[in-house]
Amino acid sequence: xxxxxxxxxxxxxxxxxxxxxxxxxxxxxxxxxxxxxxxxxxxxxxxxxxxxxxxxxxxxxxxxxxxxxxxxxxxxxxxxxxxxxxxxxxxxxxxxxxxxxxxxxxxxxxxxxxxxxxxxxxxxxxxxxxxxxxxxxxxxxxxxxxxxxxxxxxxxxxxxxxxxxxxxxxxxxxxxxxxxxxxxxxxxxxxxxxxxxxxxxxxxxxxxxxxxxxxxxxxxxxxxxxxxxxxxxxxxxxxxxxxxxxxxxxxxxxxxxxxxxxxxxxxxxxxxxxx
Amino acid sequence: xxxxxxxxxxxxxxxxxxxxxxxxxxxxxxxxxxxxxxxxxxxxxxxxxxxxxxxxxxxxxxxxxxxxxxxxxxxxxxxxxxxxxxxxxxxxxxxxxxxxxxxxxxxxxxxxxxxxxxxxxxxxxxxxxxxxxxxxxxxxxxxxxxxxxxxxxxxxxxxxxxxxxxxxxxxxxxxxxxxxxxxxxxxxxxxxxxxxxxxxxxxxxxxxxxxxxxxxxxxxxxxxxxxxxxxxxxxxxxxxxxxxxxxxxxxxx
Amino acid sequence: xxxxxxxxxxxxxxxxxxxxxxxxxxxxxxxxxxxxxxxxxxxxxxxxxxxxxxxxxxxxxxxxxxxxxxxxxxxxxxxxxxxxxxxxxxxxxxxxxxxxxxxxxxxxxxxxxxxxxxxxxxxxxxxxxxxxxxxxxxxxxxxxxxxxxxxxxxxxxxxxxxxxxxxxxxxxxxxxxxxxxxxxxxxxxxxxxxxxxxxxxxxxxxxxxxxxxxxxxxxxxxx
Numbered sequence: 001x002x003x004x005x006x007x008x009x010x011x012x013x014x015x016x017x018x019x020x021x022x023x024x025x026x027x028x029x030x031x032x033x034x035x036x037x038x039x040x041x042x043x044x045x046x047x048x049x050x051x052x053x054x055x056x057x058x059x060x061x062x063x064x065x066x067x068x069x070x071x072x073x074x075x076x077x078x079x080x081x082x083x084x085x086x087x088x089x090x091x092x093x094x095x096x097x098x099x100x101x102x103x104x105x106x107x108x109x110x111x112x113x114x115x116x117x118x119x120x121x122x123x124x125x126x127x128x129x130x131x132x133x134x135x136x137x138x139x140x141x142x143x144x145x146x147x148x149x150x151x152x153x154x155x156x157x158x159x160x161x162x163x164x165x166x167x168x169x170x171x172x173x174x175x176x177x178x179x180x181x182x183x184x185x186x187x188x189x190x191x192x193x194x195x196x197x198x199x200x201x202x203x204x205x206x207x208x209x210x211x212x213x214x215x216x217x218x219x220x221x222x223x224x225x226x227x228x229x230x231x232x233x234x235x236x237x238x239x240x241x242x243x244x245x246x247x248x249x250x251x252x253x254x255x256x257x258x259x260x261x262x263x264x265x266x267x268x269x270x271x272x273x274x275x
Numbered sequence: 276x277x278x279x280x281x282x283x284x285x286x287x288x289x290x291x292x293x294x295x296x297x298x299x300x301x302x303x304x305x306x307x308x309x310x311x312x313x314x315x316x317x318x319x320x321x322x323x324x325x326x327x328x329x330x331x332x333x334x335x336x337x338x339x340x341x342x343x344x345x346x347x348x349x350x351x352x353x354x355x356x357x358x359x360x361x362x363x364x365x366x367x368x369x370x371x372x373x374x375x376x377x378x379x380x381x382x383x384x385x386x387x388x389x390x391x392x393x394x395x396x397x398x399x400x401x402x403x404x405x406x407x408x409x410x411x412x413x414x415x416x417x418x419x420x421x422x423x424x425x426x427x428x429x430x431x432x433x434x435x436x437x438x439x440x441x442x443x444x445x446x447x448x449x450x451x452x453x454x455x456x457x458x459x460x461x462x463x464x465x466x467x468x469x470x471x472x473x474x475x476x477x478x479x480x481x482x483x484x485x486x487x488x489x490x491x492x493x494x495x496x497x498x499x500x501x502x503x504x505x506x507x508x509x510x511x512x513x514x515x516x517x518x519x520x521x522x523x524x525x526x527x528x
Numbered sequence: 529x530x531x532x533x534x535x536x537x538x539x540x541x542x543x544x545x546x547x548x549x550x551x552x553x554x555x556x557x558x559x560x561x562x563x564x565x566x567x568x569x570x571x572x573x574x575x576x577x578x579x580x581x582x583x584x585x586x587x588x589x590x591x592x593x594x595x596x597x598x599x600x601x602x603x604x605x606x607x608x609x610x611x612x613x614x615x616x617x618x619x620x621x622x623x624x625x626x627x628x629x630x631x632x633x634x635x636x637x638x639x640x641x642x643x644x645x646x647x648x649x650x651x652x653x654x655x656x657x658x659x660x661x662x663x664x665x666x667x668x669x670x671x672x673x674x675x676x677x678x679x680x681x682x683x684x685x686x687x688x689x690x691x692x693x694x695x696x697x698x699x700x701x702x703x704x705x706x707x708x709x710x711x712x713x714x715x716x717x718x719x720x721x722x723x724x725x726x727x728x729x730x731x732x733x734x735x736x737x738x739x740x741x742x743x744x745x746x747x748x749x750x751x
Contacts, residue, residue: 095335163370167434170330171441172360173387181387185374487595488530511594 035254042251052217055242062252064219068134068227069203072213075138075223076202080145081195087146088153088191089179110147117143118208126212132226137213141205145198152194156187193267200263204256206231230256281306281475282327282362282445287341289319289326291334297323298499299341304445309467309476311490311507313483315527319499320479324447327477328362329355345444360384363438363474367450369430371422371437378418380433381405384441400440407473408436409466428459435466439474446470448478452485464489483523487511495519530596534605537588538664541609541616544581545660547574548616549653551623552719556649559630559712560642567627567634578620585613604736608729612663615722619656622715622722629708629715639695639702639709648684648716651677655723662727668734674727681720688713 046061053060091103121140126132164186168178184191206229209215214226215236230252237249282304289297296319304310312320325331326339329350343350350358371380381401385392392400401418405411410432414425422433431451438446448467452460467476467489480486486493487507494504495518503516514520521527551574558566589610592598598606655674662671692706731737 161368161370163366163368164372166330166333166364166366167370167372167437168383168387169333169355170328170359170364170366171384171387171437172356172358173384174356177387177389182372182374186372188374484597487597508591508595512590 032257035250035257038247039250039252039254042247043254047248047251047255051219052248055240055245058244060248062228062230062233062248062255064216065228065230065233065252066255067219067221068213068216069229069231071134071221071223071227072137072141072209072229073199073203075135076141076145077195077199079139079142080149080198083142084146084149084194084198085153085184085191087150088155088157089184091150091154092157093179106147106150109143110151113207114140114144114205115207115210118211121208122211129224131224132212132214134213134220134223134225134227137209137227137229138223140208140212141202144205144208145202148198148201149191149194152197153187153191156190156194157183159190160186196263196267200260200267203260203263204231206235210235279305281346282477283344284327285342285344287323287326287343288339289322289331290338291322292336292338295338296499297326300496300499300501302494302501302504304475304477305492306475307471307473308491309471309478309489310492310494311478311480311486312494312496312501313480313486313522314496315522316481318496320481320496321449323496324364324449324477324479327445327447328359328364330359330364356388360388360441361443362445362447363441363443364447364449365431365434365438365451368454369427369434371425371430371433373421373423375422376419377414377422377425377433380422381436381440383437404436404440405433407439407470408432409462409469410436426459428455428462431455431459431463432466435463435470439470443474445475445477448476450480450482451478453480453482460485495522497522530598530602533592533596534598534602537585537592537606537609540581540585540588541612542660542664544578544585544613544616545656547578547581548619548623549656549660550574551578551620552626552649552653552656552716555623555626555630556646558627559633560646562634564631564634567631570627571624571631575620575624578617582613582617586610589613601733601736604733608663608733611729612726615725619719619722622719625715626712629712633705633708636705639692639705642709644684644688644691645709645713645716648681648688648713648720651681651684652716652720652723655681655720656726659723659726659730662730663733666730666734668731671727671730671734675724678720678724681717685713685717 044061046059048061048066049063050059050061051063087102087106091099091106117140121136121143125136125139129136160183164182165178168182169175173181209229209232213229213232215232216226216228220227234249234252234256237245237252240246280303284300284302287297287300287302288295296317298319300323302310302312312323314320322331327343327350331337332339332355339351345353345358345361350362371377372383375383375386378397378401379386381404382392382397384390385397385400402411402415405414410429413429414433422430425433431454435446435451452463455463464485467478470476471491478486478490490507492504493507493510495502495510495514495516497518503510503514503519505515510519511523514523551570554566554570554574557563558570589606592606593603655677658670659674661667662674689710692710696703696706
């Protein structure tokens with residue numbers, strides 16, 4: 001084959017790949033464009049700092065749902081990080097029937113629809129406590145986030161060279177202290193990415209919050225009372241018949257999207273990543 | 276003779292599952308000498324020295340028989356952490372702790388064991404250990420940088436300093452230069468010959484020339500057994516066992 | 529570590545060389561000053577010491593090669609030390625031969641005043657000393673000058689031989705003593721030869737080329 005023919009073939013191939021990848025990006029781009037164009041006008045300082053106004057009244061913001069989301073995420077992180085890291089550590093350090101069982105359970109958990117998790121949280125927490133609460137929402141989100149954290153921890157730990165653990169032990173350190181002072185700190189970047197990935201995952205969850213956090217038009221910091229969340233607000237406002245609420249739903253979607261995008265970029269370009 | 280020996284193995288055998296890779300080894304380590312264990316890959320030499328600081332038993336499914344006497348005391352009757360504090364180890368690949376500074380790496384043993392030291396003690400230990408490991412001049416201005424930024428040879432010397440910081444009686448070196456370039460290797464060899472003034476050394480190597488250059492005694496290990504042991508010059512000029520002769524002349528391994 | 533061991537070997541060789549030199553000196557001094565004690569010392573004290581040193585140095589070199597696998601200049605040095613060791617031990621033997629002849633001679637009247645033999649001895653020990661100096665300082669020029677002096681010793685030996693032949697033909701009672709003197713001159717000439725060998729070895733160590741059997745010839749060039 002002549003060089004010329006080969007070069008033409010090469011060009012065609014490259015062009016095909018490029019157009020195919022653009023095609024896959026197209027839906028994402030369309031979503032981005034739509035959300036930005038529709039939500040842009042809703043964004044203002046008030047949007048972040050004011051509570052919602054009744055339909056028809058101009059102004060107001062979504063402060064209640066932003067704070068609510070942050071509270072829910074905080075509860076989910078506080079619950080899922082210790083358990084997730086613990087599970088990940090257990091899975092990477094142990095072999096045997098128990099460990100395989102735990103691994104299967106974690107994988108199954110990852111596949112459970114989030115609305116089912118919401119129902120479970122409703123049964124376990126909302127019913128006994130006799131009311132919707134941020135706590136129940138946080139627990140539901142923690143369960144959804146748990147497999148991600150556990151997985152990330154396990155995979156990071158498995159990838160750490162065994163020589164690191166050996167180095168700790170060979171200095172006369174106990175197993176526990178070696179894990180605490182050497183293994184976990186070395187795995188920190190990987191665990192952190194896992195946590196952020198989990199946060200990105202739960203930040204947009206709506207279904208499990210329907211029967212747990214429930215929603216709340218007022219600012220609430222009490223974990224035992226219902227709270228609003230950004231995705232919940234988007235759901236409620238979008239379902240409403242009021243056009244200014246529709247407008248706010250677009251704005252809230254934009255906020256949510258930027259937040260999740262931000263987390264993903266942080267995971268990618270994390271400042272903690274060495275070299 | 277009795278008090279010239281710091282460490283002695285008596286019929287020491289070690290296995291992975293039912294595969295006995297070290298078979299009834301009797302070996303005595305004298306004070307302030309370098310004893311090299313050479314042999315082809317898979318002859319059990321690494322497993323053997325990993326028994327000496329109770330690292331072998333960390334892997335699942337391993338077995339050990341026999342005794343290891345450290346100044347007359349069987350190490351299997353002592354807590355592993357005590358044994359490992361007194362018998363330091365340096366591994367094939369340099370493994371400084373990536374999250375710690377050079378300074379903390381040297382002190383890692385104390386930090387990990389939770390032994391508190393005063394500022395002055397810490398400074399003193401870091402300086403003397405790094406000096407003993409021929410690393411002080413190269414790192415004294417960057418003690419608080421991470422150890423992982425050093426070159427391979429420097430990292431390995433940092434690991435030696437880290438082991439020396441615990442003031443061990445014995446230092447086990449498991450192929451300490453096989454991941455290093457010739458220049459770094461030469462430096463570590465020079466270091467080994469100096470270190471024996473303060474510590475007894477067991478060096479495992481598949482590098483015959485290295486055993487010849489740095490050790491006082493050489494043992495040849497093959498298929499899990501010590502075939503022959505003797506003063507290094509004698510082992511390299513007139514070995515008694517035909518298998519040693521064959522190994523030294525490159526007929527196998 | 530490497531250099532250190534090699535220096536130790538060199539030091540040992542220098543010791544051996546000075547022992548050889550002293551043996552030659554004492555055997556001639558014993559002859560000239562008629563001192564049986566010096567001759568006795570050469571035969572019964574220095575010769576065994578020389579043999580011991582030779583064995584030791586042999587061992588040191590073997591160990592060095594086995595343990596350190598020397599290359600290039602270091603390999604040449606060790607190989608040459610081995611050869612020099614051999615040469616020096618031979619010089620010791622020759623000094624013993626001289627002493628044995630001297631022991632015979634000092635108990636009998638002189639055939640003639642000794643002039644050329646002391647000259648030969650001086651020249652020979654000088655050559656040995658210079659060859660060793662050249663080795664210590666890696667001085668190829670000095671070594672080359674040693675090689676040139678071999679001829680002076682050869683000429684002196686011929687002269688001694690001619691002179692003694694005239695004595696022997698004129699007075700047959702001197703024959704036995706004259707033969708011993710001839711043997712001494714022959715031994716001295718052999719020592720000079722061995723010193724030349726050493727000098728040639730030094731040139732090999734320093735320059736890496738073998739000049740044996742070539743000296744005096746033009747260096748072969750290109751085509």
